[in-house]
Amino acid sequence: MSDAIIQSAPVWAKPTSRYSDLFNRALILIALGALLIFILLPIFWMLKSSFQSTSEVHAIPPSWWAANPSFEPYVIANKIVPLLKYIWNSIFVSASAAILAGIISCMAAYVLARFRFPGATLILVTILLTQLIPPITRVFPVYFLIQNLGLLDSYSGLILAYTGFAVPYAVLLLRGYFQSSVPAELEEAAMMDGCTYFGAFVRVILPICLPGIAAVTIFTFLLAWNDFLWASLLLSSGDAKTIQVGIGGFAGEGGGGRYPNAFMAACVASTIPALIMFFFVQKWLVGGLTAGAVKS
């Protein structure tokens, strides 16, 4: 699978002698431009609103720039919710869930991909089954389950929930990765050297699969990072809240809050840590997913 890492040359970047290709390339550039506007307009709107006054945010007709850009909304946002604290809470919860889900799904995906054992197919179908009902219907069953486990209002409960929601998806994804990217000879060689099954897994397989594991870890991280519903249901003490729950606090009765600009400022603040994380690991993520996707 060494081809996997070779970048395929993009079709449109190659010079060809065909006149029609020039026209096609222009078409593609126009489409790219339109798509970029589509993708960036809300992001831009969020950014500019976070520097405006409340009346500017709600102005009719809409105002595209902050007349007097100010950091005031960020200060207000930080007064309403302790941004840094909540962001830190979010990082802790999301990172824990991500690491846990990475490990658990990696173990399961590995044996489901490489070994035949009684019940393997049944387990696989069970895992697929969990993806079939709408998430909204599991709200109360899961809430009361967590309560009965005595884990309400604790990070353990929240981390457990996120890990559980991510694991089925992660297992399906990683299984494909293991099937395609790990040469069987490697683990056979390791076994010959006297490794136990587990030893071979930890010493030989895991290091090779790090990119795949990283991919799954990032999926889980963002799943947890972006979640509002579960964090708001399972946590109630103010200090422990996550950043998305904090952001939910900007909504007034019936939706509109007093500080729409501070609301946007909090949103901007909440995206920054996730963005930074992503910028550094993006190469890994793409490399990691490659092989997994090929096989599935």
Add this chain to the structure above:
Amino acid sequence: MSEKNLFCYLMVAPALFLTLILGVYPMIDTMIISFQDYDLLTLQSGGVNWVGIDNYSKILADERFVQTIWQTVWMTVLAILFSVSAGLLLAQIINVNFKGRGILRTVVLSPWFVPPVTASAIWIWLLNTNASPINQVLMDWGLIDSNIRFLADSTTWGPFNIPMLSVVAVRSWNGLPIIIIFLLAGLQSIPKSLYEAADMDGAGMFQKFYHVTLPMLRPVLMILLALLFLGGFGHFEMNYVMTGGGPRNLTNVLAVWTYQEGFQFLRYGKAAAASGIILLMTITISIFYLWVESKDNRK
């Protein structure tokens, strides 16, 4: 038990345990409730009784519900069509090695970092009939002479209407990053030599896309489409926050219907039955996917 089997079970156990308690248990719980007259208002005073398929026949007799099923399908199909084609284009572009690729990649994937609830709030501003910057620009350019009522216009063309397309656009915006990531991964695995061969044959850009890229992406596309359909049929957030199902029920989808029946009208039995309908739809997709996959493998 052999050492190998023991090892296998131990390795699967944590994942299986989590799946069972957080995935399978709520599902079974919901399915049981869907056959009961589970009513929050009378739960304490009257308890629950088995009612067979009563909930199902009641909701299916409601023409609004049947309309909602079709809309769930249409909106999912449209969102997938749009976001997968946009994803195919964008993934190919950011797959190229050029300076600033990391930045363009992050930009293209930026919707991923805006949580759905926040994203809907921003889009509501952008699509508000009277305050929409989009309307403002279109008016200034003289392209329209009255505001587009993005989320309120109930004029329909067949199964389509403006609010439905607006919500589809927002759902696509939200779903695009994950699609791009998947496709990007798939693209990287296509051997360069295939394109070189196509060049020798004098293939044009679209021919190469059609004869090389698309067939090579098929396995990725198949699992991607399956997952998108499964997620799409149960989609809740964007639809609920943006329109709540209106105008005239035109943007209602099954998950929103489930929420309203359960959380607003407090009839869990009927809400669970609506989930049961979603389950039937997702099972159909899964079986279809497994069938196609096994057919592919046999080739």
Add this chain to the structure above:
Amino acid sequence: MNLTKKLALLAFSSTMAIASVAKAETTIDFWSQPYGDQIKWQESYEALIEKYEASQSDVKVNFEILPWSDSRTKWLAIAQGGAAPDCADMWWLHSFSAIGGDKYGPMPLGDLASKLPIDEFYPGAMQDASWRGDIYGVPWRGDVRLMLYRSDAMKEAGIEDAPDTWDEVVEVAKKLTVRDGNNVTRWGYGFGTSAKIVDWLMPLYWQAGGEFMTEDGKTATIDNDAMRTALKWMHDMVNVHKVADPDSFEKGYVARPLFVANRVAMFGSAEQAWGKRMEAENPEVNGLWSFARSAKGPEDRDSFSGAGYLGVLRGTEKAEACVNWLSFLAKDENMQALSEASGNVATKPAVMASEFWTDRPYKLVVAEALQDAHTSQHPAPAWSAVSTSEPGGILYDMIYSTVIEQKDMDEAIKKAQGLMQAELDRTE
């Protein structure tokens, strides 16, 4: 009596004894939804708690703000047995009582109620904190709705006084509506400021002489001429006179920016809290708007009102401490602080007579409008489900099909009456 019960009783009485001797400090969990300006809200409560804890040494209060965005799911979970605080700012008393039964949810205060200054509140407000003869807490947040209009637009159109009857509303709204080709640049009328269309119908129906159900909450009474009058008026405002925006019936419609931008000139049923909010948040329109009492319909001038209450939750072992805290909050000066922070009218006449509620002309109108108040709470657990402004809601569907889809009104009313009766029978 079996052994366990005996032991439990023993343990219970001994803790009571210890409690009364040592006066052990109790910490109670108290939640409130945020109102008005979130920062001021938090500060007001912190100040109140500080004052309370200084005034006595037995009870400490652990305060949490419960954001509106999690509020519904959380209270639903609590009414089904989820983790609850000891006391809180609550709503939907009738429904949550029914859902929780005698196990979870709001707790009737029983004898403890005698520690609260019940007589000092408006009787109407007390009604919203009571259910089936039991008192559940103290009402604190009045929500009375009245007419709100742009005085500058009125002057421009040469109109002296706010319209006083339905007919006058129609005339004035026509004059205030401004069209520019296909676009309406200003709507003369909006039904209400909250995005809940059922809340708009309620006062109109009462003004036409109707009531939604009998006093025992057992019989639905909406298939009558009063409903036809109210619905027809709504229908005509949108479709015949074309002075009200049909888009306002859709989710996502936000009223205030439109009012501030002079794109809607008048609201028939505006939340009085808007007064204080516009003063603080939209100083650019100060002096350009006024309140007026609701317009008189064929029968009456009834206005939408409701009161949120502070109550105790079942499952708490600290009910007494909670009531102590609530009785502190129920004092005039503390009710005043909450009223000032939220901008909501107070539930006590003494507070409404204070300087805060008399220092602006608009506030005097608000105080005057209290006499028109008609509670939006109805004595039936299913009322919240009946009156929910979501598609599929019985009253919502009736209004929507008549006014927006313009389908047959009589049929819609008849259908709604049948469905609503079935809902009321649901809890029998």
